Amino acid sequence: MTAPSSAADRYDGPDRPGISGRPDDTDRLPPPRPAYPVHTWKEIAHLLLNLPMAVFGFVYAITVLSVGGALTLTVVGLPLLALSLLGSRQLGKLERARARALLGVRVEEPSPLPLARGGSMFQRAWMALRDPVGWRTLLYDAIRLPWGILTFCTVMISLFVLWPVLPYLARGLANVDRAMVRGLLSPSDELERRIAELESDRGVVVDTAAADLRRIERDLHDGAQARLVNLAMGLGLAKEKLLEDPDTAAAMVAEAHGEVKLALQELRDLARGIHPAILTDRGLDAALSSVASRCTVPVKVTVDLADRPAPAIEGIAYFTVSELLQNVSKHSAARSASVDVWRAGDRLLIQVHDDGRGGAGLDGGSGMRGLAERLGAVDGLFAVESPAGGPTVVTAELPWRGREK
Template sequence: MTASRSAADRGDGTVRSDGIVHLDGTDSQPRVRPALDARVRPALDVRTWKEIAHLLLNLPVAVFGFVYAVTVVCTGGALTLTVIGLPVLALSLLGARQLGKLERARARRLLGVRVEEPSPLPLARSEGLVPRLWMALKDPVGWRTLLYDAIRLPWGIFTFCLTLASLFVLWPVLPYLTRGLTNVDRAMVRGLLSPSDELERRIAELESDRGVVVDTAAADLRRIERDLHDGAQARLVNLAMGLGLAKEKLLEDPDTAAAMVDEAHGEVKLALQELRDLARGIHPAVLTDRGLDAALSSVAARCTVPVKVTVDLASRPAEAIEGIAYFTVSELLQNISKHSGARTASVDVWRTENRLLIQVQDDGRGGARLDTGSGMRGLAERLGAVDGLFVVDSPAGGPTVVTAELPWRDRTA
């Protein structure tokens, strides 16, 4: 009561009948400080709860993966002495790929780990059962997934038990504990379930590029066959028939026979011209003999738009690169003639370090795109197949600037 009287005597507060000093001098109910909980409960965000769910799922997932890995290795190893052993092991490795895919999805959803999917095995492109079987057996993705499943069991048991106990015993440090444990999971996923760095991605790109090259070559062969069948071959058949009729009339009607021979002579000239055009479409002789400067000047002369050609090369590139450069410019100039409505155009070719650069410009209406069906997409795929680049800058109203970039390789002697 001494403290209460002192407070009242000083006029700093009011003493009520309940013995509590009210320092604010009001009649409000007494304010009681809530007792602090002895257990400090940190706020758990969504990310922490996802990490807890991942750690609790580690045990059932690890048990299933361990059983699968052991079964695959033991069964496949035991059956290798029989004819079905290697096929069973190959199918098991393909199944391991699917388990790895599920684990990457779980890590992506619960841990936020963004791991790229490995490239699929190109089994459809392998001819014969043995090459496909061998490709599946040497799949590094499948073997790494089996290793991942084999070493996860003790870790899955440890993380499950520790996380479950922490939910009731170690609550204050649970967020920090789960973060540390899941960082180990993240490292495992990145180390064993991610693609083999740049090498595997590069293999996938090369597989895709090889498919483009094969498809392009097949399309070119079909085009050549069609041109021969519908063009020069048809003319030569008519020529043979005309000469046969002329031979029959040679004695009885020399004048008619002479007219028929004259007509056949005209057909021969047309057939030769078509064969020259076809040969030029396969590989022009001027490109082989005189290089890009002369070959591109020849193409530009056939364009319906005046074209200025500038080729600044101290030496000639490899034949394959030179051919791609020629056909790229040739098709671009054909597009200018057919679609651009331009009045002038230009072609510039030069070398920068280990790259061959091509730039084709026109002052036409613009609007060219890779998906308009004008052959642009095919050009981009062809250049991509040899590590080249293809960029189209064609705003509506023009001008259009197309830049192509090819790797430079020196011509062999």
């Protein structure tokens, strides 16, 4: 007999692996699954969440379109549809947040609708009905259900059958989701944001015009109108005394003459506040020099314009400088100031400088904020640089529009 060659060959016990034909614990374990990176798990989570989100969005969209469309001709139809579109904006916000967290898609939030300003309920509802963001979000919700079912089923099957290729499937499906989010849930372009800004600016213009009309009405009522009423009464009394007491009548006529002069001066000031004649006749250089002459500190005015801007732009520039110089007189404690106006390309630039105590800002009172809003309403800019101790430099920009020939 031939002896076994080794101790291992001589051992034929039950615990020896591979000899008795009984597999050990290692042979019974399934092959290890690969470890996926974090971004793959996030994509898988997003794809699995597609189905419940798609079901909710589809039900919302179909309900809005069916109920809102059926009630369009009724009193509550349009407001209900408008509210539903505002709600779809919130669903879009939720979807953008989900895409940002799980897919890494950075989509800018669309500009909010300027609904806070004045206007009737119908006007606000009409603004919401014309909102492209709400309608695109509604479209997104309406078409997502088949895609949500497809992605959910594909990922669930791949988890037990196609595990090795699941990362590639998830990446491809997630890329389609990324494209849909960017295409339907992002601001369409700069035009859309510009429309929202112009809607808001229109509200500023309306509010400003209403405030100016109230100021003019108040000035007429409290100033020139009151003086003219007193003048009429004084002349009536003078007429009664003309024969019996000529000296008293003459004194009353002299007093009425003084009232006429004061009323004329107030009417001139009021007309200057609306649109001064010197601005219409001679332009910004002469008009700003006239404003500077009424300032309590010496003001140097430099206007470097080859042509005159459009009347609307010229008027805004005049009133901007006028109000800034009033602030210099009242609040700056300055010793001198300067006004520079020039054109740079398609912009009209204004800079008012004073050597006062500084500390001015847009949050310091309604005057500066009002100027900033007025300039913003016509696509202008307004900046204040005023450290404590001074100096103060206020820069305003307006779009240049030339006068029609």
